[in-house]
Amino acid sequence: MISYPDRLNLAQIPTPFHRLDRLTEQLRSQGAQCPQLWIKRDDQTGSLTSGNKVRKLEFLLAEARAQGCDTLITSGGVQSNHCRATAVLGTQLGFRVHLLLRSDTEPQPVGNLLIDQLVDASISHYSPQEFKKLDSLFAYWQQHYGQQGSKTYSIPTGGSNGTGLWGYIAAAQELQQDFKRQGISPSHIIHATGSGGTQAGLTMGFSLLGMDTQVEAYAVCDNSDYFKRKVTEDIRQWSEQNSVAVEIDELPIVTLDNYIGPDYGVAGPEIFAAIKQLASLEGVILDPVYTGKAFYGMVQEIQKGRYASASDMVFVHTGGLFGLFAQQQKLNY
Numbered sequence: 404m405i406s407y408p409d410r411l412n413l414a415q416i417p418t419p420f421h422r423l424d425r426l427t428e429q430l431r432s433q434g435a436q437c438p439q440l441w442i443k444r445d446d447q448t449g450s451l452t453s454g455n456k457v458r459k460l461e462f463l464l465a466e467a468r469a470q471g472c473d474t475l476i477t478s479g480g481v482q483s484n485h486c487r488a489t490a491v492l493g494t495q496l497g498f499r500v501h502l503l504l505r506s507d508t509e510p511q512p513v514g515n516l517l518i519d520q521l522v523d524a525s526i527s528h529y530s531p532q533e534f535k536k537l538d539s540l541f542a543y544w545q546q547h548y549g550q551q552g553s554k555t556y557s558i559p560t561g562g563s564n565g566t567g568l569w570g571y572i573a574a575a576q577e578l579q580q581d582f583k584r585q586g587i588s589p590s591h592i593i594h595a596t597g598s599g600g601t602q603a604g605l606t607m608g609f610s611l612l613g614m615d616t617q618v619e620a621y622a623v624c625d626n627s628d629y630f631k632r633k634v635t636e637d638i639r640q641w642s643e644q645n646s647v648a649v650e651i652d653e654l655p656i657v658t659l660d661n662y663i664g665p666d667y668g669v670a671g672p673e674i675f676a677a678i679k680q681l682a683s684l685e686g687v688i689l690d691p692v693y694t695g696k697a698f699y700g701m702v703q704e705i706q707k708g709r710y711a712s713a714s715d716m717v718f719v720h721t722g723g724l725f726g727l728f729a730q731q732q733k734l735n736y
């Protein structure tokens with residue numbers, strides 16, 4: 404029995420869980436030893452709040468409220484899905500929201516940023532160089548609001564920490580119910596990893612549930628050593644906060660880091676082709692920053708035979724649709 408801390412009811416859950424029959428069939432017809440593919444639709448956790456972040460924010464914003472905070476400060480890339488979800492939910496709940504955004508070029512009011520602006524979040528744009536001193540940027544704004552008599556709650560990039568991790572522990576439990584309902588025992592769960600919280604939560608969640616489903620995270624930035632460290636750190640924090648003993652070295656933390664492409668947020672034509680492939684076959688739309696790369700990587704690995712002995716496997720669609728609109732010209736229509 405998992406004992407959860409306070410949580411706000413913000414996500415539209417349980418999200419749908421369904422087969423990807425046409426994709427499975429197509430890959431098999433091309434000669435791949437392809438397990439039955441399934442998808443967990445965490446792109447449907449909400450409309451404006453779509454994606455994986457709202458699951459973490461259910462716990463983070465509950466903590467912010469319990470601490471009597473009135474201002475949220477968080478950070479991310481200029482097209483951060485996490486910042487957009489925080490801006491929307493924070494506004495809905497009556498918090499002031501301040502976003503610290505890393506902008507490599509002149510920020511365009513499109514995609515996630517457009518929504519941040521519409522809900523009137525305060526936004527500070529920083530160059531990648533300035534963003535390297537993120538801790539001091541947080542400290543500066545905490546002090547700024549503190550002097551105005553506000554109480555701030557700071558959320559790290561991606562909402563990935565010991566509190567946010569609960570979101571994907573709960574999602575692992577939801578997946579366990581999905582598997583039961585469908586009568587399957589998938590050997591692998593695939594998802595995109597960026598700040599490590601989804602990976603940490605799912606890995607910890609399946610371990611707590613005693614399930615041997617292997618979580619395989621496809622990196623969209625940083626290498627597998629980084630994710631080993633980050634996931635370990637988040638789980639250690641979670642275990643200390645909740646006084647749960649965890650043999651972290653025994654946990655199977657698996658990251659594939661060979662599908663990052665040119666850079667974080669930069670995708671080659673093969674990713675846009677993969678997005679079109681899934682959209683036209685199954686009516687499911689991925690994004691070029693996270694899910695498109697993880698999906699493309701998964702298909703490559705299926706074709707190479709990595710999952711040949713599996714009977715069922717699951718792709719977690721973690722959202723990101725608004726990020727596609729920010730790069731729509733690359734779809735070449």
Ligand SMILES: Cc1ncc(COP(=O)(O)O)c(C=O)c1O
Pocket residue numbers: 454455483484485561563595596597598599600601602690693694721722723
């Ligand atoms: C759409 C999408 N998918 C996947 C991820 C990765 O999740 P995490 O930050 O928990 O690693 C993110 C955020 O970084 C995201 O916005």
